[in-house]
Amino acid sequence: xxxxxxxxxxxxxxxxxxxxxxxxxxxxxxxxxxxxxxxxxxxxxxxxxxxxxxxxxxxxxxxxxxxxxxxxxxxxxxxxxxxxxxxxxxxxxxxxxxxxxxxxxxxxxxxxxxxxxxxxxxxxxxxxxxxxxxxxxxxxxxxxxxxxxxxxxxxxxxxxxxxxxxxxxxxxxxxxxxxxxxxxxxxxxxxxxxxxxxxxxxxxxxxxxxxxxxxxxxxxxxxxxxxxxxxxxxxxxxxxxxxxxxxxxxxxxxxxxxxxxxxxxxxxxxxxxxxxxxxxxxxxxxxxxxxxxxxxxxxxxxxxxxxxxxxxxxxxxxxxxxxxxxxxxxxxxxxxxxxxxxxxxxxxxxxxxxxxxxxxxxxxxxxxxxxxxxxxxxxxxxxxxxxxxxxxxxxxxxxxxxxxxx
Numbered sequence: 001x002x003x004x005x006x007x008x009x010x011x012x013x014x015x016x017x018x019x020x021x022x023x024x025x026x027x028x029x030x031x032x033x034x035x036x037x038x039x040x041x042x043x044x045x046x047x048x049x050x051x052x053x054x055x056x057x058x059x060x061x062x063x064x065x066x067x068x069x070x071x072x073x074x075x076x077x078x079x080x081x082x083x084x085x086x087x088x089x090x091x092x093x094x095x096x097x098x099x100x101x102x103x104x105x106x107x108x109x110x111x112x113x114x115x116x117x118x119x120x121x122x123x124x125x126x127x128x129x130x131x132x133x134x135x136x137x138x139x140x141x142x143x144x145x146x147x148x149x150x151x152x153x154x155x156x157x158x159x160x161x162x163x164x165x166x167x168x169x170x171x172x173x174x175x176x177x178x179x180x181x182x183x184x185x186x187x188x189x190x191x192x193x194x195x196x197x198x199x200x201x202x203x204x205x206x207x208x209x210x211x212x213x214x215x216x217x218x219x220x221x222x223x224x225x226x227x228x229x230x231x232x233x234x235x236x237x238x239x240x241x242x243x244x245x246x247x248x249x250x251x252x253x254x255x256x257x258x259x260x261x262x263x264x265x266x267x268x269x270x271x272x273x274x275x276x277x278x279x280x281x282x283x284x285x286x287x288x289x290x291x292x293x294x295x296x297x298x299x300x301x302x303x304x305x306x307x308x309x310x311x312x313x314x315x316x317x318x319x320x321x322x323x324x325x326x327x328x329x330x331x332x333x334x335x336x337x338x339x340x341x342x343x344x345x346x347x348x349x350x351x352x353x354x355x356x357x358x359x360x361x362x363x364x365x366x367x368x369x370x371x372x373x374x375x376x377x378x379x380x381x382x383x384x385x386x387x388x389x390x391x392x393x394x395x396x397x398x399x400x401x402x403x404x405x406x
Contacts, residue, residue: 001069002268003090004189007061008068012269012290013046019296022074026105030067033109042067058190059116063109066095072267072290073099080303085220085256089273090193090247091115093223094239100219103235107212114209115239119191122201126192127170128153129163132183138163141176145169153194154247157279162187164195198243205240212236224252253280263287
């Protein structure tokens, strides 16, 4: 789910609002929360096909992005596309928590507004700059100036990173990037975040935000800044902690792909996060339903495809005889519905570890390394792994190939 993107166009949810009861209910809940905070209806502009874009402050912009993301998610589920994991970019993690059922829609909307107000109160003069290089180079670029608030904020793709910091210093960074021939682009966001400069706003948010009830949820939520699934973490602490943390979307996408995700669906109006995915995993399938001429038709075609869906579908299970490595299950919060496990590969230890500490011991006297496998007669119990041996021969194929007597 996208984070801070441009305000959605008018009428973008008209068809979804007419088709799905779950979409109408979600938009009604967001409108109710907005009304309680003195904000105008969020859904009115999104379901009227007038093409206008009335920007009424950052709080309304955040809630409109939330409404589009949540409506797209409900369309996917209504058409039979069930997620095995949901990922949010920056504040999009809050949308993911609501979509997964961990957080009530109204509470998520109120928390988004509280976050925006805390950032506005701090009134920090900062900027965010996208740079067309990897995270290591972007971090070195920020380190040249050596200011505590100028940091690598986001690792989006192999060649796209974001630096966040004071506005004046960001201009220096932009000039240096230009001198090095690195493409860069200032980001138009209401509030620059993911920098230690946001510590004050994070403290303010923890002190003033309304506490929200947190449920077990129906689906996994993978956090790009925590680097793990969201468990029983307090929602306010999650949102506040993200303000000063680095977002590692590149690593999260690759972890999901390694665990079996082949197709990724973006719950936004335009391809934003999916561009990071395509750059991170060439050849992976990405779908942005609302950018299609027929969003519902695109989702139905996706649901009918027996090989779909990125974080919304797991690869077919591998037969035991075809496995190269043993499998394990990724731990996740206890779901309310049927569990959706993701298979991952667990690499065996290399060499013959110590039975107590796991550290590699030196080769015993009278033994030498060889890449050629000895004949069965020359094999005998390996002194370094004998406690684990089940027969007089070495206990594993690895031992047979590296250990034999002189």
